[in-house]
Amino acid sequence: MMKFLPICLFVLTLPFLNRVPISHPVTPIQEETPAADPFQPVDNMHHFMEYISEPSYKGLKAALATQPKGRKGWSPIKSGALILAETSALVAERVPEGADAEKTKQWKQISLDVYNAGKALYGSVGDYEQAKKHYSVMIDNCNRCHQTFADGKYQLTK
């Protein structure tokens, strides 16, 4: 009997062999999740419009009310046009929550239309007639978005 003891002991250890670390099932290597975009909106769309878009719009409206003169006269137009054109790219990315594919497309398209008109306005510095034309197209597009996404409120005058 005693001579079987080592074998018996070995057999008894068999179930535990499975538990040694090397035989652990290999955990699948986790796919690296892409780091979240650190540039999250600082505040909501209402405040974006109120504190970024509105002051630039007011500045443009005042500066274009009469023929601007010289560098000093055109400077606020360059400023407003550049801010409104460049920030359109940010607006485009901030599609309202819950927007379906069609609304998303519309939001981005109108943002692009504001961008294009703002860019053209920036480029028309020195030419009052052209500047007024592009400014007018830009405001039409601001209003188009407000008609579609803000229940027709905030209709801006030129």
Ligand code: HEC
């Ligand atoms: C792609 C859509 C979109 C575009 C383009 C857009 N807006 Fe807006 N805007 C909104 C929305 C949505 C609101 C309403 C936000 C709210 O109250 O929740 C708003 C509100 C406003 C308000 C009201 C803010 C207040 O304090 O009452 C102003 C002013 C404004 N926008 C200016 C502009 C100007 C100027 C442009 C063009 C240069 C522009 N917006 C282009 C979507 C847009």
